[in-house]
Ligand SMILES: Cc1cc2ncn([C@H]3O[C@H](COP(=O)(O)O)[C@@H](O)[C@H]3O)c2cc1C
């Protein structure tokens with residue numbers, strides 16, 4: 047299967063020189079060392095990722111990938127499939143949570159429609175990249191053909207390239223696809239060798255019986271694929287178009303040196319897939335929040351991620367990542383704007399005194 051060109055080069059590592067410069071600067075700002083807690087590390091990490099000892103988040107690129115899921119035939123979501131296409135229109139008209147947040151942050155927002163069962167209106171801000179009306183039902187057969195997977199990956203890679211051309215300092219990927227918590231849970235079970243009961247949750251709001259049925263559906267799917275171990279084979283068998291595109295976008299950002307702020311359960315499943323495919327992509331990932339979807343905690347642990355927030359959010363769309371941006375902006379503003387002890391004439395810790 048031909049893979050996006052950008053994958054032929056290994057992702058670079060964040061620039062250690064800027065990590066060190068930023069670390070030294072944090073030591074001489076007018077505060078006790080470490081007193082800004084995790085905001086200090088956030089600024090240092092961003093300095094390395096942006097190769098700039100004064101990191102900034104003025105240009106943020108948000109790509110929301112949308113697609114429908116054949117597995118909805120199994121009755122695994124609290125909402126009807128038509129919502130995917132309806133929400134595409136809502137993203138475009140500014141009414142969705144991520145639309146509000148993008149405006150609030152002054153971020154670029156684009157929606158990539160990979161295929162919906164109900165036709166989605168042609169709207170400005172929505173890129174039509176229809177692959178098929180929906181994936182196949184992953185409980186019964188592979189969700190995608192090899193060429194559909196290839197298309198989804200490259201639509202994601204192209205979003206990363208648009209972010210690069212726009213000079214984005216941060217990329218946020220979002221998901222929209224009724225049924226996609228089932229696909230995300232199935233992917234994570236296959237990648238991590240976990241039991242569905244550990245990773246399947248209520249999604250948009252299933253009750254306990256619904257969750258138990260959804261778990262059975264995921265169990266059938268992972269039973270069907272047996273011991274398939276190649277990450278991209280697992281993605282083809284169990285993925286959604288939007289999850290595959292998110293994987294392509296994450297790998298494309300890592301290859302181009304663009305930091306990615308990871309959202310909730312679904313984007314984390316795509317991140318896990320990306321890291322299984324290319325372990326060096328991990329260095330380009332920052333984690334925004336822990337979703338209320340119960341399996342998210344396990345995914346974050348598998349990614350050795352410490353998210354910034356835990357607000358009980360469980361929406362997707364990239365919304366949890368967007369909500370974390372003001373914190374990262376605060377980390378940058380403090381790092382860049384605070385005076386040093388020397389410049390402000392403030393006494394630093396006395397040599398030889400209390401350590
Ligand atoms: C109105 C609405 C807006 C959403 N925005 C994101 N999702 C989120 O919920 C869906 C996943 O949950 P499940 O697997 O249970 O279907 C995805 O579309 C995800 O993006 C939404 C869901 C709804 C109903």
Ligand SMILES: O=C(O)c1cccnc1
Pocket residue numbers: 227249250309310311312313337338339342359360361362363
């Ligand atoms: O954490 C998420 O991304 C999530 C959880 C439930 C439903 N939709 C998205």
